[in-house]
Amino acid sequence: MIAQLRAELFKQLSVPTTAGLFTGLLGLVGLAAALHGLGLTSESLAARDNQLMVFGRGEFLGALFAALLGAMSITGEIRHGTIRPTFLVSPWRSRVVAAKVAVCAVIGAAFGLAASALATGVGIGLLEARGIDLQLDGGDYALLIAGGAAASALWAAIGVGVAGLVRDQAPTLIGISAWLLFVEGLFGGNLADISKFAPGTLGMAISGQEPDTLLAPPLSLFLLAAYSIAAALAGSAATSRRDVA
Amino acid sequence: MTSAEKIYRATPAPAPTAGSPGSPVVEIRSLTKRFGAIAAVANLTFSLERGTVTGFLGPNGAGKTTTLRLLLGLAEPTGGEALVFGHRYRDLPQPARRVGAVLESSDFHPARSGRDHLRALTLAGELPAGRVDEVLELVELSEAAARAVKTYSLGMRQRLGLAAALLGEPELLVLDEPANGLDPAGVHWLRTFLRGFAEQGGTALVSSHILAEIAQTVDQVVIIDRGSIAASMRIDELEARGKGLEDVYLALTAGGAR
Numbered sequence: 373m374i375a376q377l378r379a380e381l382f383k384q385l386s387v388p389t390t391a392g393l394f395t396g397l398l399g400l401v402g403l404a405a406a407l408h409g410l411g412l413t414s415e416s417l418a419a420r421d422n423q424l425m426v427f428g429r430g431e432f433l434g435a436l437f438a439a440l441l442g443a444m445s446i447t448g449e450i451r452h453g454t455i456r457p458t459f460l461v462s463p464w465r466s467r468v469v470a471a472k473v474a475v476c477a478v479i480g481a482a483f484g485l486a487a488s489a490l491a492t493g494v495g496i497g498l499l500e501a502r503g504i505d506l507q508l509d510g511g512d513y514a515l516l517i518a519g520g521a522a523a524s525a526l527w528a529a530i531g532v533g534v535a536g537l538v539r540d541q542a543p544t545l546i547g548i549s550a551w552l553l554f555v556e557g558l559f560g561g562n563l564a565d566i567s568k569f570a571p572g573t574l575g576m577a578i579s580g581q582e583p584d585t586l587l588a589p590p591l592s593l594f595l596l597a598a599y600s601i602a603a604a605l606a607g608s609a610a611t612s613r614r615d616v617a
Numbered sequence: 618m619t620s621a622e623k624i625y626r627a628t629p630a631p632a633p634t635a636g637s638p639g640s641p642v643v644e645i646r647s648l649t650k651r652f653g654a655i656a657a658v659a660n661l662t663f664s665l666e667r668g669t670v671t672g673f674l675g676p677n678g679a680g681k682t683t684t685l686r687l688l689l690g691l692a693e694p695t696g697g698e699a700l701v702f703g704h705r706y707r708d709l710p711q712p713a714r715r716v717g718a719v720l721e722s723s724d725f726h727p728a729r730s731g732r733d734h735l736r737a738l739t740l741a742g743e744l745p746a747g748r749v750d751e752v753l754e755l756v757e758l759s760e761a762a763a764r765a766v767k768t769y770s771l772g773m774r775q776r777l778g779l780a781a782a783l784l785g786e787p788e789l790l791v792l793d794e795p796a797n798g799l800d801p802a803g804v805h806w807l808r809t810f811l812r813g814f815a816e817q818g819g820t821a822l823v824s825s826h827i828l829a830e831i832a833q834t835v836d837q838v839v840i841i842d843r844g845s846i847a848a849s850m851r852i853d854e855l856e857a858r859g860k861g862l863e864d865v866y867l868a869l870t871a872g873g874a875r
Contacts (some may be wrong), residue, residue, distance in 0.1 A: 375740060375741055375742070375743045376741060378740045379737050379738075379740035379741035382733075382736060382737050382740055383726075383729075383737050386729050386730070386733040386736075386737065387726050387728050387729050388728055389728070448726070452723075452724070452725065452726045452727065453721050453723055453724035453725070454724055454725060454726055454734075456691065456720055456721065456724050457724055457738060457781055458741065459690070459691060460689060460691075460712065460713070460716075460718050461712070461713045461738050461741045461742040462741050462742070463690045463706055463707035463709075463712060464707065615686070615691065615692035615693060616686070616691040616692065
């Protein structure tokens with residue numbers, strides 16, 4: 373298993389995709405935090421929940437990009453055909469998928485950590501520049517950043533699992549993006565109570581966002597971990613059972 | 618002495634470690650693979666002995682690649698079994714040290730360098746890191762090793778695939794259309810390499826459509842048509858009968874899959 377972990381980490385670091393995703397993530401987080409910090413009114417930004425929302429853009433985008441990274445660890449191998457030499461050298465497919473989950477979770481955590489720290493830093497800087505009082509304390513910041521890292525790690529595992537089930541790159545990446553950017557936003561009205569249990573919303577809750585309406589961070593962490601394990605196991609089972617073209 | 622002869626002789630000979638002396642290196646018994654109502658491979662049976670190069674021939678769609686995928690554990694048979702050294706491929710403890718295979722000439726990430734492609738495989742297969750430069754030299758790709766694979770010609774990709782197959786100093790090579798994209802010098806190099814590999818005790822199964830080349834390289838041929846064995850014979854038997862491989866092949870596969 374150590375050999376698989378080393379191989380998967382090397383694969384991630386020996387192509388420009390990982391660095392490209394990381395750069396794109398940081399650029400988008402900086403832009404999102406800056407637009408919120410500059411565009412919202414002073415009255416709106418003075419509210420604690422809105423400050424959490426602005427700083428929480430890091431968790432949201434970190435989770436999305438970590439999921440895409442995890443998904444591409446499988447769909448990229450299928451797309452380029454490297455899945456064949458991978459399984460010829462390591463025919464124990466569940467072990468290969470487990471190594472992908474572990475490596476992508478670690479890199480995903482780094483994505484979430486950096487994105488959350490950047491969003492928080494940009495947000496604090498803009499609020500102070502506009503003379504708006506910060507309503508958050510050290511515990512809030514720690515939860516934003518640590519929660520962002522944890523949510524992104526778990527979403528990376530979900531990405532690996534979904535990719536193992538779907539296999540084709542375009543539908544996998546579009547499906548993950550559509551779910552996080554669009555579908556979960558449709559849960560409202562009579563479905564509002566259900567939305568608290570949706571995996572994207574659980575990621576927000578882990579980092580302490582909307583504490584009055586979302587689940588508590590520890591419970592959210594437990595539930596998102598359950599989603600991640602279920603997705604990874606399903607993806608592993610599908611990868612082990614299906615023929616490789 | 619050609620570069621293939623020179624470098625191959627610098628490479629340790631494959632260790633004869635099959636399950637029992639005299640047992641087939643590859644044993645395919647009643648192998649069947651169905652895709653719905655279509656039998657891509659139907660009740661196929663043949664075996665390969667140590668120290669031989671076998672040409673695996675058949676028209677397009679005859680089931681050659683499917684058979685190789687079944688042999689290498691990339692697909693599950695519907696019936697029968699395909700054994701390597703007496704075991705299913707996935708039951709070999711360290712398959713990369715026993716079997717080297719190339720199924721497609723394009724199985725690389727285009728942005729990864731040739732050397733890094735090989736390094737990833739040595740890490741996964743727990744193979745010595747020094748083998749990367751050895752096999753790059755063997756296939757004459759040392760100078761291009763740091764370049765992204767997307768800059769490689771088809772022939773260079775073929776040689777990189779062969780380098781990957783040789784990382785574990787395997788006893789068995791399984792190659793699907795290895796001469797595609799090679800220039801005449803590359804084809805000559807491959808032929809010399811395969812003959813040297815077999816003389817050192819290695820076993821090779823080579824799928825190809827280039828019958829003239831196959832006739833010069835292999836000890837025996839297995840010809841399949843529509844998923845079933847059409848013929849299995851030694852090349853010297855053909856020569857003794859005064860028949861050419863192409864005549865026999867065309868007679869056996871007339872009207873077969875395309």
